[in-house]
Amino acid sequence: MTENILPRHQFEVSPENSHYSKKIVRSARIKETLIKSYFAAAGTAALIFIILIFIFLFKEGINAFNNIGLSDFIYGTRTMEDGTVKTVYEWYPTSENARYSLLPLLLGTLLTAIPATLISTVLGVAAGIYLSEIAHPKAKEFLKPVLELFAAIPTVVLGFIMLVIGATFFQDLLHPANRLNAFVASVGLTLVIIPVIASLTEDALRSIPMDLRNAAYGLGATKWQTISKVILPAAFSGVSASIILGFGRAIGETMIVLMASGNAANFTMEIFRSARTMTATIAAEMGEVSQGSDHYYALFFIGVVLFVITFFLNLIAEMIISKMRKKNTF
């Protein structure tokens, strides 16, 4: 990044206007430096904030280990009424015999995020293909902003819709074990993730050079053959990055799951049962937990776990995307 935008030698080789041009060059260079340092400062500020958040989160989260062991975050023990001691996977942070197993919460998170990602992958990738390859430019001009507008709906509104209308609809249709359950929440999540996956897929497909399509058509391939055999494989890494980012979004989403999942910390894989996610646990309990208690630090530890998960998902997606960029520079 050492090269200057103003080509220095051009001015320096012409002696008749050297005096005048040096002045311009200098002032331009100062301006250039200022602008550069402004953007550098803005960039590093964002980085510093992230690092500070990271440090704060870890500092608070690590305190959880003062009184809670790592194994306590996985399982706990409970004395049953008949005197036997059982290993349990339960989240009872305010009980006299507090149990802090994160497994039901992790399971709840996966139970809402994975189905949501699967549904959104099918619909979102299809929408991305339509936008990039099939839609008439005029239709695309209209549809893409609409799709992006969809992503701008406050999630609390989507959560409310799922709570009031969605839950009743699926209750009458599927007769689930719980009216509010992981499935209802994951349908709510798809409304958030589809726009993410669709628009990133569209970007990935559009970055495939036109030559590939023309070559495929030239060989007599149909539109569907071109898409499925040429374009999609070429954009595979970009599309998979979009899915990973969508998954990360699903794991981090709070309001929809808080409202629509029922929030029972069940240790179960049944999708039609109520589930409680890590995000919803923090949101529901952080407000009134007494500061400095084990419960308080345990919530921060959940935050650390969430941060690590989403951080790595984003990192993987970012790596895939940058790899794709390198590959596609023809």
Add this chain to the structure above:
Amino acid sequence: MKNRFLRPLYFAVVVLTFSVVFTACKKKQEADKAVISVKGSDTMVNLAQKWAEEYMKANPGVSIQVTGGGSGTGIAALLNGTTDVATSSRELKEKEIKLAKEKNVGYETHKVALDGIAVVVHPSCKIDSLTLEQVRDIFSGKIKDFAALGGDKTEISLYGRENSSGTYEFFKEHVLGKDTKGNPVEYASSTQVLQGTAALAEAVAKDPKGIAYGGVGYFAHRSDVKILKIKKDAKTPGVWPAHDGKVIYENIWEGSYSISRGLFMFNLAKGNKAVDDFMKYIESPEGQEVVKQMEYIPLPASK
């Protein structure tokens, strides 16, 4: 073009200036008022707010600010001296009494109202009454099906409050209680946690398998949930906390309805006249009339 842009700008500046000056004047006026801050129980926030409104209407020289945050928060604030009055849906814990002694804080306790905790189901549910033991077994997850209670054979869907709520604690202590070994009984882990009693009422109204608990005032006027009669044990008759849209005060005063609690207010015992007058108003017949309006249970008239 320039004008068209600037006119709304001028307008905005004028409006802003006026509003700033106006609020500044108002602030100055309020400085002469006696200010009482009330903080604590979320259950009592609406009630305390209504008391404050009525009282301020009659006494324009007093300004009362009511905030929630939970019973524990309010009591902590009282002991730290950051609020004048604490509201609480439970009595002081021993820890708090000890802390008050340590800090040398003198306080007065006022029982200001009562609250009944109702157990509610969907109107289509065939069950009308439960014993306390059955309620305990339902919410601790021992009884999983309405068939065991004489209802249809469907799985029970439990609804409860978040673990920071005073109602959660009260219900756990007084209904779930302790098992034969003396260990506290826990809510079933399948209990669905919703934010606030109003949300519970809404959920049970829509869920034919649902059952929930909460302050009777939130359920009494609703025809889309069914309030259950509670029996102390299998032999005694079931008692309603509310029926036909009305809270039945006698059942709670006499204690024949089993799940009820006192609502308290604590203030510092340092003879703040404005606070004392407000507490007197709350215990007066007018103050207790407000309790009825807000669908809590007033203190028995004899007191």
